[in-house]
Amino acid sequence: MELQPIYIQILALAIFALGLMTAISRRNLFFVLMGVELALNAVNLSFIGFSKTLPADMSVTGQIVPLFSIAVAAAEACVGFAMVILLFRKKESVDSDNYSNMKG
Amino acid sequence: MTNLPLWLIPLFPLVATILLGTIAVVSSGGKKGAAEGIVGALAVLFPAMSFAVVAILAYGMPEAGIRETLCNWIDIPLFKADIGFMFDGLSRIMLLFVTGIGTLITMYSIGYMHGDRGFARFFAYINLFLFSMIVLVLSDNLLLTFLGWEGVGLCSYLLIGFWNKDVNNCKAANKAFIVNRVGDIGFLLGMLCLVTVGGSGILNYDALTSFIQMIMTAGHVEIVLPVLSLTGLLFFIGCTGKSAQIPLLTWLPDAMAGPTPVSALIHAATMVTSGVYLLARLGSMFAILPVVLDIITVIGMLTAFWAAMAGLFQNDIKKVLAYSTISQLGYMFMAAGVCAFDASIFHVFTHAFFKAALFLGAGAVIHALAGEQDMRKMGGLVKKTPVTACVMIFAFFAIIGFPGFAGFWSKDLILERLFMSGPMGPAFYVIGLFTAVITAVYMGRLIILTFFGEYRGSKESEEHIHEAPACMLLPMVILAFGAIFAGYLWADSIGITFFRDSLAPVVGSAQAYAATMHSAAHVNPMIFAGLGTLAALLGMFIAYKVYGNARVPAAKGSSAPEGRKATWTFFFDYVHKYCGIIPVQVLAWICDVVVDKILQATQWTLGAIATILGDGATVIQVRKVRLQVAFSVAGVAALVLVVLLTGGLI
Numbered sequence: 001m002e003l004q005p006i007y008i009q010i011l012a013l014a015i016f017a018l019g020l021m022t023a024i025s026r027r028n029l030f031f032v033l034m035g036v037e038l039a040l041n042a043v044n045l046s047f048i049g050f051s052k053t054l055p056a057d058m059s060v061t062g063q064i065v066p067l068f069s070i071a072v073a074a075a076e077a078c079v080g081f082a083m084v085i086l087l088f089r090k091k092e093s094v095d096s097d098n099y100s101n102m103k104g
Numbered sequence: 105m106t107n108l109p110l111w112l113i114p115l116f117p118l119v120a121t122i123l124l125g126t127i128a129v130v131s132s133g134g135k136k137g138a139a140e141g142i143v144g145a146l147a148v149l150f151p152a153m154s155f156a157v158v159a160i161l162a163y164g165m166p167e168a169g170i171r172e173t174l175c176n177w178i179d180i181p182l183f184k185a186d187i188g189f190m191f192d193g194l195s196r197i198m199l200l201f202v203t204g205i206g207t208l209i210t211m212y213s214i215g216y217m218h219g220d221r222g223f224a225r226f227f228a229y230i231n232l233f234l235f236s237m238i239v240l241v242l243s244d245n246l247l248l249t250f251l252g253w254e255g256v257g258l259c260s261y262l263l264i265g266f267w268n269k270d271v272n273n274c275k276a277a278n279k280a281f282i283v284n285r286v287g288d289i290g291f292l293l294g295m296l297c298l299v300t301v302g303g304s305g306i307l308n309y310d311a312l313t314s315f316i317q318m319i320m321t322a323g324h325v326e327i328v329l330p331v332l333s334l335t336g337l338l339f340f341i342g343c344t345g346k347s348a349q350i351p352l353l354t355w356l357p358d359a360m361a362g363p364t365p366v367s368a369l370i371h372a373a374t375m376v377t378s379g380v381y382l383l384a385r386l387g388s389m390f391a392i393l394p395v396v397l398d399i400i401t402v403i404g405m406l407t408a409f410w411a412a413m414a415g416l417f418q419n420d421i422k423k424v425l426a427y428s429t430i431s432q433l434g435y436m437f438m439a440a441g442v443c444a445f446d447a448s449i450f451h452v453f454t455h456a457f458f459k460a461a462l463f464l465g466a467g468a469v470i471h472a473l474a475g476e477q478d479m480r481k482m483g484g485l486v487k488k489t490p491v492t493a494c495v496m497i498f499a500f501f502a503i504i505g506f507p508g509f510a511g512f513w514s515k516d517l518i519l520e521r522l523f524m525s526g527p528m529g530p531a532f533y534v535i536g537l538f539t540a541v542i543t544a545v546y547m548g549r550l551i552i553l554t555f556f557g558e559y560r561g562s563k564e565s566e567e568h569i570h571e572a573p574a575c576m577l578l579p580m581v582i583l584a585f586g587a588i589f590a591g592y593l594w595a596d597s598i599g600i601t602f603f604r605d606s607l608a609p610v611v612g613s614a615q616a617y618a619a620t621m622h623s624a625a626h627v628n629p630m631i632f633a634g635l636g637t638l639a640a641l642l643g644m645f646i647a648y649k650v651y652g653n654a655r656v657p658a659a660k661g662s663s664a665p666e667g668r669k670a671t672w673t674f675f676f677d678y679v680h681k682y683c684g685i686i687p688v689q690v691l692a693w694i695c696d697v698v699v700d701k702i703l704q705a706t707q708w709t710l711g712a713i714a715t716i717l718g719d720g721a722t723v724i725q726v727r728k729v730r731l732q733v734a735f736s737v738a739g740v741a742a743l744v745l746v747v748l749l750t751g752g753l754i
Contacts, residue, residue: 024734032730096729 008049016042029084029094033077040073110172110189112157113199113242117235120150121228128224138224144214147227151210151234155203162196167609169193171244171310178247183304190244190309194610197449197603198241198381201456202374206234208579209373212464213365215576216471226266230369233259237374241381246295246307249382253291253346256375257284263370264362276361283355283680287345294338301331313388313613320617325392332389336396339386340403347379347433349407354676356430360422364467367422372429372463373456380436380452384445384611391443391614401441401525405535408434410675412542416549417669420477421466424550428503429459431543438536439518442525443618445611446604447517450594453603454510457586458502464580465496468572469554476561478663479553486555488569491577493555495584500551502587504544504640507633513591515540516636520596520629537639544643545650552651597633 022035044066051062131138169192178185236255243249265277305311348356359371408431415427432455439448486493502509523533594603665673
């Protein structure tokens, strides 16, 4: 029995929910970033899953987009971690609730 | 030499304006103004050069005139206008006296404005005025004329309010400007009407004339008559504004707040006659509009009579002359109203000389008395200032139409044409003649009060009375010669018709058309001349009897007339107040209450509600970034849910 696309989507949804919940509920910035990465990768998985439903010659699009998004996510992670480090130097803390300078 | 380009004529005053304006601006910071010698020389030289160009061109002008298109001005679909100049019989005469008298009065101003802090500024304005006036009379289409028309209005405003330290002068300037705007709307709408009838090309005077000729030969006059009548009426409103006719005349007496040379140049000799010029220029159109012509005649007649009466009541020497100008303009409009455009332009021409002479004489008197304008404090000046007195007396003979003087020829001509203008002619004639008597009375009063009898001012001021300097006397004397001899260019009774012949190519056909409308009974012109002379003599006699030996009431405070005299004098001010100013004020009040107050209150209420709601909403904005993200995710989720449930956009 072949893997049904719907299960892939369910898995992607579960991972996305986990990532989102991590990003929202954790106060440590590193965990927030990890949660964001997780959510991103869940979306990539969803792309792959949907590309599976298409005929072979068209499904290639769905497989290429995740490659791009992985590259972008890597860059984003770089920048993100750099910012976190700078923020840490400034604030001596990685607790996201401490960063409320912009509040009006 | 006759191939001089026409644009040289307006160029000279324009250059002078720029030069003098620069000097005025540069020297404005200093303690003393710019050197008066240089400024005065520049200010006189440039108008004189432009006069020379006009004279040369006038001498060698071909019968049909010179036309020259300088460049394209407006070129859009449906509307084209050129900057073009036209030098023909009519603009030749206007230009000759505009530049000629302009030069003389500029020269006079050097003496009059001596020591004034705004010396350079004054002459910059004067030259700007001359430039605008030249553009007005030289242009070959209505649009460019309108440019000059507005330009002279602006200069009139600037010069009336020249001594802007006094708030009354500024008020007078504003009044002149605003009242003129009302007339200018008439001019603009008139142009619009013309464009709707015949396209933008018709704004050109030649095109307009040929258009009128075309519809006349094709017999379509009835079709366009309503629109053309409206056009004529609108243009006439424009003329009443600029030429101070009923109902837009209240600004001219107030305009006397300006320096006297300005009153002489702008408010007597040139600018106020531009309305008459426009009537003559559009003569071909007005000739086929009998209703409009009748209105013009009646308005001119009422104005002439009313202003002459008002002139009787004035104590301020310049105010007398101002009302006299309005009255004489009324004569010109009467003449234009019976299609005697050449006679009306002839009166413009002679009037320019004698009224300029009178104003300059009045200026010299005011100068001699160190600013005193109240005639009740003058008297006996003939011994102190003999030259000024002579000039003014000659001009006085001219304005009352004493035989042989300039006004005699032109005024008689107008009265004669009025008499022969159809069934109502004799009535117009009688009122015109009666007005001539009043003219002689109030002018006689002015001369008697100013120059004869005993001096009524204070003793110490009497010692300071002095004759004006030579640069003021020379223009006055020249103008006095003009006041005596200008009439001989068209002395009908002795067979000189040079003036009429030179105007014939421009207004001849219109007048010929009007003449066919009514056959006039022929009356011996000598009778008119005799009656005119009689009117002048009678007026002089009355003036002598009434004012010659009477004790002049002592001057109290203001020189403004009082009691019933004030009612008559300021009648149209009251009319303006109740028909114009108060309705506008009511409208302004309504706008103020509705727009400014009620609408703004609504605005503020709505704004306050939004602010309160916003303040409530900020409660949700808490410190936690994580909570914000959660909210936004929840919001997105809610949106997605709604979209899914409703199936896309509602």
